[in-house]
Each structure stands twice: as C-alpha cells, then as structure tokens.
C-alpha cells in the first residue's frame with residue numbers, strides 16, 4: 001500500500017488542479033474540486049485520484065475535504081496575522097491615517113510632545129486619551145485647542161483606538177474617526193438641501209453620526225441658516241445618544257454657543273468635559 005500523502009503534498013496537488021482549471025490560487029478554497037476534475041461525460045468516480053481512497057456518497061473524498069478545511073484554517077490564520085501587522089504599522093506611523101481622517105497639513109505634526117501650552121491642560125487631555133469622553137476645548141484663536149485635539153487623535157491612532165478595517169466584501173477601507181471643520185460640515189449640510197444634490201440631509205447625519213470619534217473643529221458664530229444648525233444639532237445629539245465620542249474646538253464659551261448658535265447644542269456640549277484654554281496666542285509667540 002502506498003504511503004499516505006502529507007498535507008503539503010495534497011495541497012500542492014489541489015493547487016495544481018486549481019491552476020489547470022484557471023481557479024485563482026488566492027481565493028478561498030472551494031469544496032468538491034474532485035467533482036470539477038471530471039470531464040462532461042463521466043463515469044461515476046469511486047476513488048479519489050489524489051488519495052486513492054473511496055469517495056463518500058456525495059462523491060467527495062473525506063481526506064480532500066479535511067485538507068481543504070486545514071487549508072482554509074491556515075488561510076484565515078495568515079489573514080489574521082497580516083491584519084495585525086497592518087494595524088501595527090498604522091499605529092507606528094499615524095500621519096497617513098490622520099490625513100485620511102481629514103486632518104490638514106497645518107495640524108498634521110501636532111502632538112503632546114510638541115505642545116507648548118500648560119502641563120495641566122496637557123494632562124487633562126491625556127486623561128481623555130485613556131478614557132475617551134466628549135470634550136469641548138474653548139479658547140481664543142491660536143490658543144492651541146486644535147493642536148490638543150489632534151494630539152488626542154494621534155494618541156488614539158497609536159493605541160489603535162482609532163483604526164481602519166478592510167472590508168473584504170466591497171474592498172473598501174473603513175475608518176472609525178473623522179476630522180472636519182464646522183464651517184465645512186455646515187457647507188455640506190447646506191449643499192444637501194439644494195436640488196440635485198447626490199447626498200441627502202439624512203446621508204450627512206448618518207455619516208457623521210456613525211464615526212466612533214469625531215473632531216468638530218472651529219465651531220464659531222458664522223452666519224448660517226436655522227436649518228443647518230438644526231442638522232448640526234441632530235448629529236451632535238445622535239452621537240450623544242449612541243455614546244460616540246465628540247471633540248469640539250471653539251473660540252466661544254458654552255454661554256456664547258447658547259446665545260449665538262443654539263441653546264440645544266450648548267446644552268448637549270456642556271454634558272461632556274469643557275476645558276477653557278487661557279493661553280496666549282503661541283502662534284504669534286513663535
């Protein structure tokens with residue numbers, strides 16, 4: 001009796017069959033290759049051509065099926081290792097993901113290491129890194145509030161709180177965080193109201209409510225329609241209800257947000273941590 005082929009030998013033979021039939025070697029293994037080996041007119045096979053052993057009642061070879069299963073298991077394991085490696089590479093080099101999330105060139109280098117403001121502010125923000133919560137950073141222009149917010153995002157990428165997931169079904173890279181300035185978001189909302197827009201208001205709300213982490217930069221008292229503000233409130237409110245983390249930077253105090261933008265937005269934002277930055281404009285200082 002011939003010696004039993006090793007798993008590698010069986011897989012090599014299965015691969016050969018795949019190549020001959022033009023089946024991709026990288027797709028997940030397909031069952032019943034034995035059946036596919038057969039020509040149009042065939043006599044019912046009784047013996048596996050690879051193992052020289054009887055086929056079961058469905059004309060499958062139990063050993064081939066076993067080998068396929070083992071192959072699938074190895075494939076899944078390899079994919080998992082690849083995925084872990086990819087995530088680690090992103091964590092070690094946060095810039096590309098920061099860009100992908102929407103952080104502009106100016107704020108790309110912002111980190112806790114190069115923050116020039118107070119140590120106390122820094123340590124409060126670092127506590128938010130450890131325990132994510134809603135946060136409002138309020139202060140005058142150039143006080144470094146966006147710097148701190150981006151530094152928090154950078155740390156979240158480094159510890160893989162903010163991450164991407166490769167969707168094998170539609171070949172897209174999904175991310176769980178977004179940076180957008182409030183004027184840009186209001187613009188998107190206004191555009192969604194216009195006729196012929198490819199995105200509805202609900203699409204915008206859905207998109208910006210779905211990110212686990214959202215940085216709304218530069219909430220100010222720019223002139224905008226009541227409708228846009230209501231939509232902005234809907235996003236902030238939905239995120240609050242779904243326990244999604246929102247960081248807002250603004251040059252207004254909570255009271256000013258209430259009087260100049262919306263009472264309801266002010267009320268939602270005040271439920272999280274509110275940090276007032278009294279720092280001088282360190283952009284001018286440099």
Ligand SMILES: [Zn+2]
Pocket residue numbers: 048049050051052061062063064065
């Ligand atoms: Zn077999």
